[in-house]
Each structure stands twice: as structure tokens, then as C-alpha cells.
Amino acid sequence: MVEVAKNEEDLIPTEKWLVSLRKDGKPFIRQFRAEGYYEAYDTVLTHIEKHRLEVLWFKEKRDCDHRYMNKNYPDLESVCVYCIAIFNETEPIPCYDENCNTKFCSKTCMKEHYKFRHKK
Numbered sequence: 847m848v849e850v851a852k853n854e855e856d857l858i859p860t861e862k863w864l865v866s867l868r869k870d871g872k873p874f875i876r877q878f879r880a881e882g883y884y885e886a887y888d889t890v891l892t893h894i895e896k897h898r899l900e901v902l903w904f905k906e907k908r909d910c911d912h913r914y915m916n917k918n919y920p921d922l923e924s925v926c927v928y929c930i931a932i933f934n935e936t937e938p939i940p941c942y943d944e945n946c947n948t949k950f951c952s953k954t955c956m957k958e959h960y961k962f963r964h965k966k
């Protein structure tokens with residue numbers, strides 16, 4: 847699913863959660879939305895099974911330490927706008943264009959998108 851909504855806060859009333867995951871000994875944090883603990887638990891479990899990750903913890907974002915609260919994390923399942931691959935372990939690559947909100951799985955995808963979309 848590709849999200850195009852600008853004010854996602856207004857459209858999706860569910861809580862933001864943070865999850866700390868680990869892959870090959872390297873920890874990283876992702877955020878996702880869920881309505882309550884059970885949905886969050888389910889989301890995390892399905893995700894780690896699918897991608898063979900280790901989960902360290904997950905928490906509602908508003909209950910997290912302020913150093914987590916004030917940061918924006920990539921989505922648990924980011925979808926590359928260019929190649930439609932789901933990626934989660936690598937940091938999303940934003941478009942060169944400041945007014946473009948799209949994110950990509952790799953620099954290659956971002957450059958291809960840039961060439962087609964923004965270069966005239």
C-alpha cells in the first residue's frame with residue numbers, strides 16, 4: 847500500500863508504536879500504527895517471522911523516552927515507490943527533490959525516479 851495522504855495524523859486515528867528490531871546483531875527502530883496492544887503484538891510478530899528479525903522491545907510511542915518521542919522513524923514496512931519492493935532493514939532514501947515526499951529502497955531507485963519525474 848502506498849500512502850499518499852499529506853496529513854496522515856488526521857486520517858488515521860490509531861496510535862503510533864515504536865519497535866526495536868535486530869538483524870545480524872545490528873539494532874534499529876521502526877514505527878507503525880496499531881490500535882491497542884494486541885494489534886501491535888500481532889503486527890510485530892507477523893513482521894519478525896516474515897523477515898526473520900529479532901525483536902528487542904515495542905511500545906506506544908507516547909510512552910517512550912523523550913529521545914524516542916521527538917524523532918521520526920521509518921515505517922515498519924516501507925514500500926519503494928519505484929520498484930514496489932517492501933524494505934525495512936535499510937534506511938529509506940528520500941528523493942533529491944525537496945518537495946517530493948517519496949522514499950526509496952536504494953539510491954538507484956531514487957535516481958531512476960528522479961530522472962523520470964523531475965528532470966525535464
Ligand SMILES: [Zn+2]
Pocket residue numbers: 926927928929930931950951952955
Ligand atoms: Zn526500489
Ligand SMILES: [Zn+2]
Pocket residue numbers: 941942943946947948959960963964
Ligand atoms: Zn521525487
